[in-house]
Amino acid sequence: MPPNDEVLTRIAGLAVPEPAGTLASSVYDRLRGDILTGSLPPGEKLRTEALRARYEVGNSPIREALNRLSADGLVTREDQKGFRVAAASRADLEELVKTRCWLEQIALRESIANGDDSWEEGLVLSFHRLSRVRRSSSEDHYSVNPDWERLHRAFHLALLSACGSRWLLQYCAQLNDQADRYRQLAIVVSYPRRNELDEHEAMMKAATARDADSAISLLMAHYERTAGIILESISEFAAN
Amino acid sequence: MPPNDEVLTRIAGLAVPEPAGTLASSVYDRLRGDILTGSLPPGEKLRTEALRARYEVGNSPIREALNRLSADGLVTREDQKGFRVAAASRADLEELVKTRCWLEQIALRESIANGDDSWEEGLVLSFHRLSRVRRSSSEDHYSVNPDWERLHRAFHLALLSACGSRWLLQYCAQLNDQADRYRQLAIVVSYPRRNELDEHEAMMKAATARDADSAISLLMAHYERTAGIILESISEFAAN
DNA sequence: CAATCAAATAATTTCGATATTTAATTGACA
DNA sequence: TGTCAATTAAATATCGAAATTATTTGATTG
Numbered sequence: 001m002p003p004n005d006e007v008l009t010r011i012a013g014l015a016v017p018e019p020a021g022t023l024a025s026s027v028y029d030r031l032r033g034d035i036l037t038g039s040l041p042p043g044e045k046l047r048t049e050a051l052r053a054r055y056e057v058g059n060s061p062i063r064e065a066l067n068r069l070s071a072d073g074l075v076t077r078e079d080q081k082g083f084r085v086a087a088a089s090r091a092d093l094e095e096l097v098k099t100r101c102w103l104e105q106i107a108l109r110e111s112i113a114n115g116d117d118s119w120e121e122g123l124v125l126s127f128h129r130l131s132r133v134r135r136s137s138s139e140d141h142y143s144v145n146p147d148w149e150r151l152h153r154a155f156h157l158a159l160l161s162a163c164g165s166r167w168l169l170q171y172c173a174q175l176n177d178q179a180d181r182y183r184q185l186a187i188v189v190s191y192p193r194r195n196e197l198d199e200h201e202a203m204m205k206a207a208t209a210r211d212a213d214s215a216i217s218l219l220m221a222h223y224e225r226t227a228g229i230i231l232e233s234i235s236e237f238a239a240n
Numbered sequence: 241m242p243p244n245d246e247v248l249t250r251i252a253g254l255a256v257p258e259p260a261g262t263l264a265s266s267v268y269d270r271l272r273g274d275i276l277t278g279s280l281p282p283g284e285k286l287r288t289e290a291l292r293a294r295y296e297v298g299n300s301p302i303r304e305a306l307n308r309l310s311a312d313g314l315v316t317r318e319d320q321k322g323f324r325v326a327a328a329s330r331a332d333l334e335e336l337v338k339t340r341c342w343l344e345q346i347a348l349r350e351s352i353a354n355g356d357d358s359w360e361e362g363l364v365l366s367f368h369r370l371s372r373v374r375r376s377s378s379e380d381h382y383s384v385n386p387d388w389e390r391l392h393r394a395f396h397l398a399l400l401s402a403c404g405s406r407w408l409l410q411y412c413a414q415l416n417d418q419a420d421r422y423r424q425l426a427i428v429v430s431y432p433r434r435n436e437l438d439e440h441e442a443m444m445k446a447a448t449a450r451d452a453d454s455a456i457s458l459l460m461a462h463y464e465r466t467a468g469i470i471l472e473s474i475s476e477f478a479a480n
Numbered sequence: 481c482a483a484t485c486a487a488a489t490a491a492t493t494t495c496g497a498t499a500t501t502t503a504a505t506t507g508a509c510a
Numbered sequence: 511t512g513t514c515a516a517t518t519a520a521a522t523a524t525c526g527a528a529a530t531t532a533t534t535t536g537a538t539t540g
Contacts (some may be wrong), residue, residue, distance in 0.1 A: 021320050021531095022319045022320060022492090022493065022494090023494070024493075024494090047520095047521070047522090048521075048523095049520095049521080058494055058495045058496075059494085059495070059523095060303070060493075060494055061493085061495095063300070063304060063522095063523085064303060064304065064493090067264075067307040067308050067311075068307050068308070070308070070311075071308050071310075071311030071312055073407075073410075079261030079262045079265055079522095080261050080262060080501055080521095080522065080523080081501095081502075081521090081522080082522060082523095095404070095406065095407065096407065098404070098405060099405040099407040099408050102408065103343070103408075106346075164335070165335055165338060165342075166335065167313075167336065167411075167415065168342065168343075170313075171411050175407065261501095262522085262523065262524090263524070264523075264524090287491070287492090288491075288492070288493095289490095289491080298524055298525045298526075299524085299525070299526075299527095300523075300524055300525070301523080301525095303492095304523090319492095320491095320492065320493080320530090320531055320532065321491090321492080321531095321532075322491070322492060
């Protein structure tokens, strides 16, 4: 079955990080976060014992979270050999961006064709919120602002949210996660600045004007540019 | 030391789909199979205790398998409320088919553009194998032939296998699973026959002739037709 | 009679420990 | 000194039971 409403609300960024109902879900969220921020680097071995200590829970919740993440593609699993953070490489990033463009092109076109007023309003709202938070949480040096990250994700998913397929939306969200991880890995090395807000505004305006071709061009260019910057700033990813 | 039985069966080529390395993976495969065949119907509650009895393993492998399946979309999970087989509905099937057409259209076009000789050969081989097994394992009444199901799946994935994106390929495989489940659900009610082999042959020929537009038309029509048959044969899916 | 609440029951989730498998180390032998 | 086998150590996977949370049952009250 396609992702349920709870998942969709979470994707839309409209829910605050509410306390998860089970330890397994809580560990899943935290582990996912730690992988996306690069706090757990690509290829890192994920030993049960170490994670037990890190998250202060027992065996079972850890393994349940790891099993879910492995189906998400953020963690790799090999029978009898345990879990690792998914590897990262230039080739992988290129494949990822290509796939993302294919899927989001469809999703955006459909969204623009089918989106109703509430979709349009959600989009405007997402952009507004994104425009009000700083890219970096510090003034002098760059440091990741979790609010910006969350709202940025929400904006991009708002664009696609009316595509009419929960499957496609979920896949886009998954690829979004993967791309976010690469962005974070690049930031560690020093992330070159650019005016992303203008790009987002242009997309939002093209989408609300129902100009599908323009919106798609802008979105594709946005992704290609980001990928280019990441590829420039990183010669090669560490191989564990 | 003389080779053990396992080695001998392997050499003789008599080994069935080799047993998974861990109990969790084995249960995952069996559960997945039971859901795809409809042996575990949509909406069915998946109680730990019942599954423990069914598959004769402990608690942990069951839960690990369920967690993986929930990320695959074959099972739904709600914190503190356990697991269920994913629901099925006409609306869901329509959304599924639509998404499948979107994604496979891209995958097939890319496959045809990029596929090398070994892709072409794999495709011809897949078709040949599919053509040599019967649709039904019984002559007089219809009964699912697991070999045909497996080879049918393999053929469709062979078509897309050169698309150049493991992500896209994985998504197509996932949607394939979902569609297979609907097909099985319809078969229970009595599945109308048609000459699927010719359709598959036409696709194979168009693909090897590198005629992307024709191949895509054939594939889309193939899916639409299947969906139509399923929707006709089922008034509504049971709601648990 | 319907609604509410509390107790009892059932199911899910989690823990700690054990069994199995893999990886690392040691030591014998060439 | 290098290789291989045997041994030890470490890690993974699994089990069974305890703790937590949901659901049902049944009594009580408005």
